Amino acid sequence: MSLFEQFGGKDKTKQLVDNWWEKKKPIAKSLSTTPERYDDPEEVEKIKASTFDHIRYVFGGSKKYDGRSLAEIHRHLNIKDQQFDELNMHFVKSLQEMKPKLPVFRAMAAEMQNLRPQIVFMAEEAKVGIHDPNECSADIKKVRERLGQNETPGGNVFDSTEEQRKFRVFIDQFFTRLD
DSSP states (O other): OOHHHHHTHHHHHHHHHHHHHHHHHHHHHHHOSOGGGGGOHHHHHHHHHHHHHHHHHHTTSOSOOOSOOHHHHHGGGTOOHHHHHHHHHHHHHHHHHTOOOHHHHHHHHHHHHHTHHHHOOOHHHHHHOTTOGGGSOHHHHHHHHHHTTTTOTTOOOOSSHHHHHHHHHHHHHHHHHHO
8 A cells, every 4th residue: 555545645644734834834925936926726636636646656555656756846946944844834834734644754754855855955956957967066976876876766766774773763753742
């Protein structure tokens, strides 16, 4: 059974996206070069539908994702680690409010953390574009090697099992604090 199904499928994931959207909207709006689109109900529904499609794909609810890659969507926003952490924390809080079983919670939180290299870009990366492997830094090349050229979501971007363990400890502590 996929993580998507273990979480509760389509309806529960749509609810998660709605809850997460309300928490992350002010940050997303502040990062956008077109913040007015976040006040347009039709645009918001398009963004939420795209977010749902991507989440469904990442969590195994669909074998195919036809939308733009996360890298393409986020490249121009110049999102920093701190902003990603804040957006991800809103995801974790929204997820916790849905009260999934602890193993499902941990797996979903870890999968979202694994998406960091597709969303956080250094200024150099934003300038040259993610698809130009000849003009990027060694750090960017390392991320690409870990993700694979096709930017498959859900791959393990942790350098070691120790990094993965530390993240799981963080998630456990966060989950405990919210109880």
